[in-house]
Amino acid sequence: MTPRESKTALMKVDFSSIPSWSQEEVTEGFHLVRDHKFLPCSNVVGNKRAIPWLYPENGCFLRAALSRRLLSLKGYPGIKKLFVFGDFKYKSKWAETGYVAFKFHVAVATRVEREIYILDPSVDYEKPLLLLHWSQRLTSESQNKTIEYSLCSDLTVSHNSECNEMEESNEVGIRRGMPHTMEFFAMEYLAKEYENIHQLGLDPKRELSIGSDN
Numbered sequence: 001m002t003p004r005e006s007k008t009a010l011m012k013v014d015f016s017s018i019p020s021w022s023q024e025e026v027t028e029g030f031h032l033v034r035d036h037k038f039l040p041c042s043n044v045v046g047n048k049r050a051i052p053w054l055y056p057e058n059g060c061f062l063r064a065a066l067s068r069r070l071l072s073l074k075g076y077p078g079i080k081k082l083f084v085f086g087d088f089k090y091k092s093k094w095a096e097t098g099y100v101a102f103k104f105h106v107a108v109a110t111r112v113e114r115e116i117y118i119l120d121p122s123v124d125y126e127k128p129l130l131l132l133h134w135s136q137r138l139t140s141e142s143q144n145k146t147i148e149y150s151l152c153s154d155l156t157v158s159h160n161s162e163c164n165e166m167e168e169s170n171e172v173g174i175r176r177g178m179p180h181t182m183e184f185f186a187m188e189y190l191a192k193e194y195e196n197i198h199q200l201g202l203d204p205k206r207e208l209s210i211g212s213d214n
Contacts, residue, residue, distance in 0.1 A: 003083035003150035004104075004159045010135075013149050018111040019078040026110055026117045029076050030128040033067040033108070034121040039186050049208060052186075052193035054094045056122040059189040060106050061158045065171060065182050067108045067119060068154050082109040082118065082131075083150040083159055089141040090123070096199055099141060104159050107134075109151065 021029070037048035051066045052059060064081055071079060089101040107120035109131070116131040123129065123137050139145045152163040155171050165171075172179040197204040 001163050002160050003081075003106075003152050003156065003163050004085065006152075006163050007083070007085050007148035007150045010131075010147070010149050013151050015080075015109070015111060015116050015151065017151070018080045018109055018116070021077050021110045021112050021117075023112050025076060026112055026119070026128050029071055029110065030119045030121070032074060032076075033070055033119055034125070036070060038070065039066075039190060041190070049190050051121075052189045053121040053125065054207065055189060055193035055196045056092050056094055056100045057102070057196075059185070059192070060122065061173060062182060062185045062189055063120075063122060064106045064108055065157055066186065069182070071108070072154075077110075079119075079154050080109045081106050081152045081154060081156050083152060083156075084135070084138065084147050085150075085159075086139060086147040087142045087144040088138045090137055090139070091141060094196065094200070096196070105138065106159070 033051060034053060035050055037050050039049045039051070041047040041049040051063050053063065068079055068081070083104065083106045085104045087103065088105060089099055091098060092100045107118050107123070110117045110119060110128075117128045118131060118134040119128050120134060123134060129137065135147055139147065150163060153165045155165040155168055156163055157171055157173060172181055173185050174180070194204045194208070197207050
């Protein structure tokens with residue numbers, strides 16, 4: 001069953017399967033996925049880029065997958081992918097129109113006791129958000145506030161993937177009917193992020209700290 005097929009109301013979602021984190025791990029994990037530079041950068045030879053959070057209009061599947069890999073690599077507790085479906089619209093300084101709008105979204109979900117935190121710098125660049133606050137932000141400019149949720153495996157990539165995916169080799173995206181690795185999509189979305197910042201009249205190298213270790 002796919003995330004789209006298994007979507008349901010929030011009250012019906014069982015979040016107990018998310019491994020438990022400490023509050024400190026949530027904060028540190030958020031800053032790790034936001035800031036850590038580990039992706040090859042085509043703009044400056046020898047430099048690395050962080051996950052492309054500053055192109056929020058598309059690519060959530062890639063950002064969530066790369067976050068999962070990075071957190072796993074650094075020894076953090078496991079995560080789940082939370083897929084949401086609805087009429088989403090919220091303000092963003094990184095969108096040319098001033099707003100981001102889409103019909104579905106996915107992000108990394110963590111848990112501290114009974115509290116669910118979402119690590120999603122594309123929605124809030126400053127801090128991890130409690131699930132309720134994240135949901136409210138996604139629909140802050142929407143006419144219809146209804147959201148349906150699907151909590152899936154950490155290896156589930158898109159809304160059309162298997163929700164209970166267990167094989168890391170299946171952590172791929174589909175383009176024109178063909179599977180491609182996350183590295184393939186990373187190159188594409190890093191370029192889109194760079195161009196997006198340029199179109200906003202800002203200096204991409206400065207905003208992305210390209211050429212800096214910070």
